[in-house]
Each structure stands twice: as structure tokens, then as C-alpha cells.
Amino acid sequence: MRTLQQDAHIRMPWQDIILQTSVRVLIPFIQLFGLYVIVHGHYSPGGGFQGGVILGSAIILMALVFGLRASMHYISENANKTLSILGPFVFCFIGALCIVFGGGFLDYGALNKIIPLGWNEWRSFGIFLVELGVGIGVMSIMLRIYRVLSSGGTMDRGL
Numbered sequence: 790m791r792t793l794q795q796d797a798h799i800r801m802p803w804q805d806i807i808l809q810t811s812v813r814v815l816i817p818f819i820q821l822f823g824l825y826v827i828v829h830g831h832y833s834p835g836g837g838f839q840g841g842v843i844l845g846s847a848i849i850l851m852a853l854v855f856g857l858r859a860s861m862h863y864i865s866e867n868a869n870k871t872l873s874i875l876g877p878f879v880f881c882f883i884g885a886l887c888i889v890f891g892g893g894f895l896d897y898g899a900l901n902k903i904i905p906l907g908w909n910e911w912r913s914f915g916i917f918l919v920e921l922g923v924g925i926g927v928m929s930i931m932l933r934i935y936r937v938l939s940s941g942g943t944m945d946r947g948l
Contacts (some may be wrong), residue, residue: 812854819847827924831913837920841876841927848928849935857940866936869929876926883918895919 823843830836852860864872884894892899897915898908906914 808854812850816847816851819850820844823847823924827920828917830920831916837923838927840920841924842931844924845928845931845935848932852935852939857936860932861936864932869932872925872929873933876922876924876929879922879925880919883915883922887915
């Protein structure tokens with residue numbers, strides 16, 4: 790079986806300069822749109838799940854065009870593990886905080902006892918925090934699934 794170093798003289802499909810340049814230009818806009826979908830998820834269609842999928846797809850696109858190692862340089866596996874824990878933790882922490890201050894799970898009005906902003910303001914801010922946690926969790930889990938499946942579990946080579 791030949792290695793990538795032995796095949797260095799062969800131009801791989803993902804080493805196309807036009808494709809790489811296009812992806813370099815598109816990835817920041819894809820990520821910005823993903824953040825927009827997360828931030829405006831409680832005012833318009835979208836939210837944490839959809840925004841997380843968009844953010845994850847931007848990094849997967851990078852892995853498809855530049856190789857798995859380039860995407861692992863962008864978000865390392867340790868950082869991805871931390872994000873996959875942080876996302877659900879934010880969701881559960883906000884819900885538990887609501888219970889601690891006398892409300893139900895994700896009853897954001899109870900958070901008014903922390904900082905008196907008003908029920909409507911806490912509802913908006915609480916939903917934003919929950920959507921942010923969901924977006925982070927979905928992005929990192931989606932990226933983790935892609936990395937494991939594309940590398941056969943070794944995570945040293947992609948497709």
C-alpha cells in the first residue's frame with residue numbers, strides 16, 4: 790500500500806488551486822451565516838441546531854478540500870472534545886439555574902433574581918444562551934462524527 794508521501798507527485802483532487810481558493814473565500818461567509826442563524830434563532834427560523842450544522846459543514850468543507858489534517862489544525866481534537874462537552878453543559882446549566890432560582894427547567898423569568906432585567910429580557914437572553922450551547926454542541930459532534938468516519942477511527946487521514 791502506497792503512502793501519501795510516495796504519492797506526493799500525483800495531484801490529488803482536493804489539491805485543486807481553484808477549489809482551494811474558492812473554499813478559502815467561502816468559509817468565512819459560511820461561518821458568519823451560521824453565527825447569524827444561531828443569534829437570530831429566537832426571532833426568526835433557525836436556531837442552535839441549524840446554525841451548528843452550518844458551522845460544522847464549513848469545517849467539514851475545509852477537511853474535504855484541504856485534507857483532514859488541515860481541519861484538525863483549525864480545530865484540534867482536544868478543542869473539539871471540549872466544545873462537545875461545553876455545548877450541552879451550557880444548555881443544562883441554564884436550565885438548572887432556572888430551577889435553583891425558583892422556576893421550572895428553562896423558565897428564564899426565574900433568572901430575574903440574579904440581575905433584575907425583566908422577564909422579557911431574560912427570556913430573550915436565556916434563549917440566546919441555550920441556542921448558543923446547542924449550536925456549539927451540534928457543530929462539535931457533527932465534526933467528531935465526520936472525523937471518525939472519514940478516517941476509519943485513526944484520524945490521521947481523511948477521505
